[in-house]
Amino acid sequence: MTAAAEHPVGLRIIGGTKIYPGTVALKSVDFELRMGAVNVLVGENGAGKSTMMKVIAGVEQLTEGRIEMEGEEVRFTSTDDAERHGIGMIFQELNLFPNLTVAENIFMAHEKTRYGFDIDAEGQRAETRRLMKRLEHNIDPDTLVGDLKVGQQQIVEIAKSLARKAKILILDEPTSALSATEVEILFKVIAELKTEGVGLVYISHRMDELIRVGDYITVLRDGAITGARSMEGVDVPWIVRSMIGESSKDFAKEIEHPYGEEALRVEEIRLPDSGGGFVVDGVSFSLRQGEILGIYGLMGAGRTELLETIIGRHHLADGEVWVNGKKMGKPSVSDRISHGLALIPEDRKHDGLVQILSIRENMTLSSLGAVTRGFHMNLAAEKSRVAEFVKRMVIKIASPENPVSSLSGGNQQKVVISKALMTGPKVLLMDEPSRGIDIGAKAEVFRVMRQLAAEGLGIVFVTSDLEEVLSLSDRIIVMSNGRITGTFNRDEATDTKLVQASAAGHNPDADQLNRKTA
Numbered sequence: 001m002t003a004a005a006e007h008p009v010g011l012r013i014i015g016g017t018k019i020y021p022g023t024v025a026l027k028s029v030d031f032e033l034r035m036g037a038v039n040v041l042v043g044e045n046g047a048g049k050s051t052m053m054k055v056i057a058g059v060e061q062l063t064e065g066r067i068e069m070e071g072e073e074v075r076f077t078s079t080d081d082a083e084r085h086g087i088g089m090i091f092q093e094l095n096l097f098p099n100l101t102v103a104e105n106i107f108m109a110h111e112k113t114r115y116g117f118d119i120d121a122e123g124q125r126a127e128t129r130r131l132m133k134r135l136e137h138n139i140d141p142d143t144l145v146g147d148l149k150v151g152q153q154q155i156v157e158i159a160k161s162l163a164r165k166a167k168i169l170i171l172d173e174p175t176s177a178l179s180a181t182e183v184e185i186l187f188k189v190i191a192e193l194k195t196e197g198v199g200l201v202y203i204s205h206r207m208d209e210l211i212r213v214g215d216y217i218t219v220l221r222d223g224a225i226t227g228a229r230s231m232e233g234v235d236v237p238w239i240v241r242s243m244i245g246e247s248s249k250d251f252a253k254e255i256e257h258p259y260g261e262e263a264l265r266v267e268e269i270r271l272p273d274s275g276g277g278f279v280v281d282g283v284s285f286s287l288r289q290g291e292i293l294g295i296y297g298l299m300g301a302g303r304t305e306l307l308e309t310i311i312g313r314h315h316l317a318d319g320e321v322w323v324n325g326k327k328m329g330k331p332s333v334s335d336r337i338s339h340g341l342a343l344i345p346e347d348r349k350h351d352g353l354v355q356i357l358s359i360r361e362n363m364t365l366s367s368l369g370a371v372t373r374g375f376h377m378n379l380a381a382e383k384s385r386v387a388e389f390v391k392r393m394v395i396k397i398a399s400p401e402n403p404v405s406s407l408s409g410g411n412q413q414k415v416v417i418s419k420a421l422m423t424g425p426k427v428l429l430m431d432e433p434s435r436g437i438d439i440g441a442k443a444e445v446f447r448v449m450r451q452l453a454a455e456g457l458g459i460v461f462v463t464s465d466l467e468e469v470l471s472l473s474d475r476i477i478v479m480s481n482g483r484i485t486g487t488f489n490r491d492e493a494t495d496t497k498l499v500q501a502s503a504a505g506h507n508p509d510a511d512q513l514n515r516k517t518a
Contacts, residue, residue, distance in 0.1 A: 007034035015065035025051040027223040035199040040214035047220040057089040058082030088166030098146030103128040131159040150177040260289030263458030269319035281482035294473030302482035303462040312336040340426030352416035360400040367422040389418040410441035430461035
């Protein structure tokens, strides 16, 4: 039996075109989604991947063209309409209610009821426990989603889709916030869904994942399909050529330069957790002007909390911070920004951007003083400054007056980075700066980081990507369970050494990854 016969087409887009004001997001695409298989969808940020999936999920409607299911034309006017046809989607930007419990989020708008009107809260909690067991997570159904870490919220988002029992499931960057162990669990669930005949669409910028999990691949570039085939025989160079016409990722060209004076020093940073221990436990390091310091570790290592403590977000934190030789006072975000610290947060949607504001307003939000004269803003100066950073960061926009929510994930990330750079920082703290960014955008962001370092900016960046931390860092710190478990210069760092250091302190995620590497 041929692969096509094993995996019948469950949904087709024929001549699909989607036009936004000033932008053609999809250009006459023909797409086939096969059932009982993983349909990989790749392309640079802004290529049209998320737009095409939003059309299938009922979030957007085609300007031209049609959708067919089982040979019949269908039209999804809403997400509810798509769900009635068995389509579910896990969005790249988490779509959860932080002030509701895990169980309430999972069954939002699909509540279990008794006699059709009374919500069966206990039944929802029981089903949530079953889903969490399937996903191998011990998350209490009554926990508020806002109290969970980003990786745990991603697990809740996945559980929410599993609860819908969709026939077609779209996963948009599902592993962007997951640890190595959580990724393995997700892949096991995907394999189970395939055996049940579910058709899956898998969007990711992680090439190794695509090749490992995919059965069929479709490549988009500038809203058009540039390649569609079985995954058999596909390798990374083929994917990259189809995406951007290049055969090399070119993460970061070296820009050799001497380091300057000490830009940042932290001593004995501690941040207590709710259980009586420490999320960050006695961390000390220094950073010189022009140096890029990579902090590697797995989920739960305390990396994000360390950066948040340095920027002054946590008032219960203990320890000392110096910027350019000046000791910082009590934790205060605004005070530390004024002294030259800037943070690129991990969760750009909630912590980095105001979705209802324009691209221009978001970019200048942290540096309004630079474009203010007396009591009035100099709008001409603001527009000029925004145009400068749009060009510098290669941000794809139709107009700076469009809402920032209209941009692709990678371009939103570039807006967040631009906003931080506009404050004129001496030290830039970057938490997972490449999360949800494609190969081309990564290369652009990393080249900017190298250029900024060459100009004397000190950079601390957190990542769980071994290739990134080894390619970009001048020096690497490894964290596990809130502590530093290894420090390496660029010449001595290897992936094996980093994984072994991240396994220190009996981190189960690291233990599993270490066994795989070995």
